[in-house]
Amino acid sequence: MKRSFIIYDKRTGAIGEQLTCKASLVNRQFMKAIGGDVVNFGRIDDVVADGRTQFVDVEMKELRPREPFDLAISGNSVSGVPEGTEILFLFDRSRTVMDASGVLELDVDYPETVKLELRHPRFVRETIEVACT
Numbered sequence: 001m002k003r004s005f006i007i008y009d010k011r012t013g014a015i016g017e018q019l020t021c022k023a024s025l026v027n028r029q030f031m032k033a034i035g036g037d038v039v040n041f042g043r044i045d046d047v048v049a050d051g052r053t054q055f056v057d058v059e060m061k062e063l064r065p066r067e068p069f070d071l072a073i074s075g076n077s078v079s080g081v082p083e084g085t086e087i088l089f090l091f092d093r094s095r096t097v098m099d100a101s102g103v104l105e106l107d108v109d110y111p112e113t114v115k116l117e118l119r120h121p122r123f124v125r126e127t128i129e130v131a132c133t
Contacts, residue, residue: 005045007033008056012084013064014121015051016041055121066124076132078104082120090115090127108132 034041085098
């Protein structure tokens with residue numbers, strides 16, 4: 001009999017992989033997939049998950065839907081960005097990670113529209129445009 005399980009990051013709740021194997025091989029496949037790192041990675045058995053639309057609530061060990069970001073764009077700043085959000089600047093593919101302030105200030109040399117992609121395990125990935133002056 002086959003069993004499915006997901007592997008998730010214990011810090012962020014991000015879903016890494018969904019695997020299916022013989023029931024007798026679940027533990028071995030899990031350990032192989034995570035390289036034995038049970039401190040940082042966990043497993044939930046007998047679920048089907050989509051890492052693009054779901055995350056694992058690490059305290060409850062349950063799947064939850066990702067929510068949309070609740071952002072405010074004003075001038076050259078974006079506020080309401082959750083701590084730990086990866087911010088990808090689409091014009092040059094550079095990246096940064098949001099700190100606890102939750103506010104991203106954009107410095108530009110001339111008026112331009114800056115496109116950003118926001119990624120966080122608990123939120124739906126989103127691309128935004130900020131009209132900077």
